[in-house]
Amino acid sequence: MLKINYIHFVIVLLLFTINSCESVVEFNAKESQQKLVVNSFLNANDTVSVQVSLSRFFLSSKKEYTLVNDAQVDLYVNEKFVATLKNWGQGIYSSTYQPKYGEQVKLVVTTPKNGTAYAVSRIPDALKMESAKHDSLFIESIESQGQDYYSYGENLKVNSSFVLVDDPTQDNFYRIRTSELKIFKKDTTTTVKDPYSNFSYYSSSMTILTPVDEGNKDILGSEMYGRTYFKDDFFKGKSYTIKFENVIYTGVDSLAQKVDSIRIETTVESLSRDYYNFLLTKDRYYSESGPFSEPVQIKSNVVGGIGILGTNSSYKFSRTFTVMPTSKRKY
């Protein structure tokens, strides 16, 4: 009993000490004004849509964002007025206009209460590819065991390559994404339900295999969440071969018994500079914010507000692999 009392005393003393050092900081909300948020992601030859909302004070107890439906959103292309976007509710505005490669797009958002914001971006030119292919697929069994868990599954290892022709007249920014689609057997006898069945999702990791100079290490290999971003700093204006490997965790074991085929699709995108920086900083914001690191600033190109007008042009290539029995799992 004496022992327990002594421990309780120490704990109470520690709690008292810690609590006595905590206090509330009076924060003047006026130090940070609410911002108009404009988000729009435009592909060449696709319709224009924008979402307009308001930022939320970081100490606000509100759970949702205020979506702005009373704004006027004007679209300018190559500095000429094209259309006023129609509001569809939920802060969404769109137009049927489809911007072309190389066009400069400007969105001007005017609100009755929150002022005006605008953003400008140029749709990147069409990507030029000399070749693009998925070379091989390999299924790898994985097994891991910890103190409190046991997991088993299979990874897909996909090796791919493409030859990119870089535009010499400007700085270019690229992104590679790979996704997979499992085609399940129609008459499967297994009772296991795969939560990811017929669901396309991004590669879980991506490794660039193209040899790079020591000094160019940070140009290729800015890999986040299986997506890789890179600039053309060291192959500017040249044809450049990029080989890469995706490792995709399938969440399924005995894949060959359950799956007929797997479709691998890779998207290579040419991004505007601001969009590239937005995506890079956004991924870093989520993946690298540790307790000891500086907070990550997410890139915005919206003047008078925050958000992003991101533009890109994309090139897709795919291949369907037939899944073979375990003994022949090399494709």
Add this chain to the structure above:
Amino acid sequence: MPIMSKLKIVCFLLCVSLSLMSQRVTVSGFVTDSLSGETIISGSVHEKTTNVGTFTNNYGFFSLEVPVGKSTLAFSYMGYKTILIALDIQKDSVLNVRMVGKQLKEVVVEGRRDETGVHGVHMSAVTINVDQVKTLPVIMGESDVVKVLQLLPGVKGGTEGSSGMYVRGGGPDQNLFLLDGTPLYNVNHMFGFFSAFDANAIKSVTLYKGDFPARFGGRLSSVVDVRLKDGNNKKIHGNGSIGLVSSKLFLEGPVFNSNTTFAISGRRTYFDLLLQPIIKSVSSYSTGTPVSAGYFFYDLSGKVTHRFSDRDNIVFSGYSGDDVIYANMPVSLGSNKMNWYWGNMIGALKWNHIINNKLFVNTSLAYTRYRFDLAIESTINKNLPEEESMKLMFNTGIHDWSGKVDFDYSPNHNHSVKFGTNALYHTFIPSVTSFRSKFEGTKLDTAFGGGNINAMEIMNYCEDNYTVNDRLSLNLGLHHSLFNVQGQTYNNIQPRTSLRYLLTDNLSIKGAYSYMTQNIHLLSNNNISLPTDLWVPTTKRIAPMYSQQFAGGVFYNLLNLFDVSIEGYYKSMDNLLEYKDGASFANFGSTNTAWEDKVVMGRGWSYGAELLVKKDVGATTGWVSYTWAKAERLFNKPGQELNFGNVFPDRFDIRHSISVVLSHKFSETFDIGAVWVYSSGKAGTLAMQNYPLEKVQNMQNEYSMYSDFGQTGGYISSRNNYRFPEYHHLDLSFNWHKQKKHGVRTWSIQLYNVYNQLNADYLYVDSYNPRGPILKKLTMFPFIPSFSYSFKF
């Protein structure tokens, strides 16, 4: 007599007298304390009639040219009676002087001069009175010279209670700490709450923060020159203390005779010993297994000095200090252990030799080691014939071997020249992780991480303290550094210059220019001193940092009691290193990149004005200081942008700082100390708005409001966009001394943060508050009373 003959006689007499006047001899020798025999550093030696003078060097040696015949030399030093010695000498002579300390309340200030005051040529430098340090209030009774340095204008501490230093807009790695001339890398204990310097073992501390003499190099922002006591050559003395956190002991005295002396000191904390029973009880109670765990730090330093003759002595000094965290948790068939060490070790051998009465040389060989070793070991089954175990180790550190030769040359009364060379061989271990395992008969032994980086650094310097006339003095110097690493050689010539113009005997103006380079960097995420901060060198990719600093000031001695100075400075810094957004020493994200890929280089600048009113004599001593400062950073090189290439304030861009430091001796038995500090808020980064990062992809799909898993982000208008609340606290100490049979014992009571100001050391958002999120501050040091017992014999 014809007029021409008269003229010839006058000319002859004039020539004779000029010739006699120009005939000079050199007086040289050592200045020591009369009671302990300790050499006195930077003591003033001043010839009264010609008004020329010099200062003793770091070994108490002086050399001064005086006229043949009668002259009067004045020896003065802070805390000692001025000694006037009448001489009538015809040839070069040796004069060893023993100075006598002042009694309480005795204000004898005649001819008082010091190297950093009105008469000294250097500015932006302060010598700390170590005895006063011991009377000032400190957290948990631990006297700390670094914390006293933080109270000087232009110097800011890091987080409250920490021993970090940010000098004139510089970073914590830009301070060169020299322990008896040997660099010390990690000057912190207990995550920065204590410094590695034991005040009992220290003879002098001088801070240079702007006007750097050419003999110093290797850091951009400051030099802290700490000199340890040599040891009493008369009899054995000592002192010690017992505090809440640690106990320490210092002993000094002669070995066999007065030609050989020793000084040793040791300190250890005993948190771990005190908390051990609690940890064991709590762990037994909660898990059923008694865990042995704890933290402590220790310092050990020693110095042996042997005097072979009037011209030669040899000094061996050593220091070792480590912080240690340990844990041992028994499990069913084995155990889990962790041992974590970080700290410094220094060994130095020095030979002082007087070549002639104008030329003094010090030759030294030194070894410095900084280590950070973490080992986690798990013994899975110790009952098997071959024990099954796993061991994970993380190591980083630096090993330096150095050889140095420094000359002091006094060719005549107008010049005092210092020159020398220093060669260092560095081995950097940026970070190595190794893993060993023995499991089911399989052995694995692997290591990964950055390899060692070896570098050779050579520094050469020459400086001349040139007394142009009674009013104008100059210090002209050049420092050259060569750094060879990975086949790349960086050469830098660094001019240093300062001047002093004496307007009256009590008033002078000074100016200085310093060009500095730095070849090593500290990668740090925090404003606290974590042991995980990595020391890394300049490499092929990472260029050396360099700075230029311009400073000017007015110095006034008021009533021979107060030293008043007003200084202004502008400092630019280039190739500063910072972690990229989101990066840290640990890889929390999906990437596993080398340290060079995690950092970016940029530049910074700072400017400000500093006022210091200081009183070193009398019963009441101390200073009042005020600093106005601004420090900014710009990282806008392509691919190396921070804050999107825009200017942002430095974390310690603190606009206003005030320090009031006072000690008062009421009697031989009682004195008090008081410190009050105020500063406007430091900067930090805070995302003050949240916003959606994605928009609806399918407008018809009403349930996918925000696609891509509904990502939202924090909006940060700029790096370091938020100002912390202002910071201030008052600390008091009361010291009672009593003469006992074998010495003096002192009881001290320290009251830290007397009015319990809850300063914001850390901020965080409490999202679980029922009334909505609130911003909270964590105060590490509210009102903290402590006491200590010390004795001196």
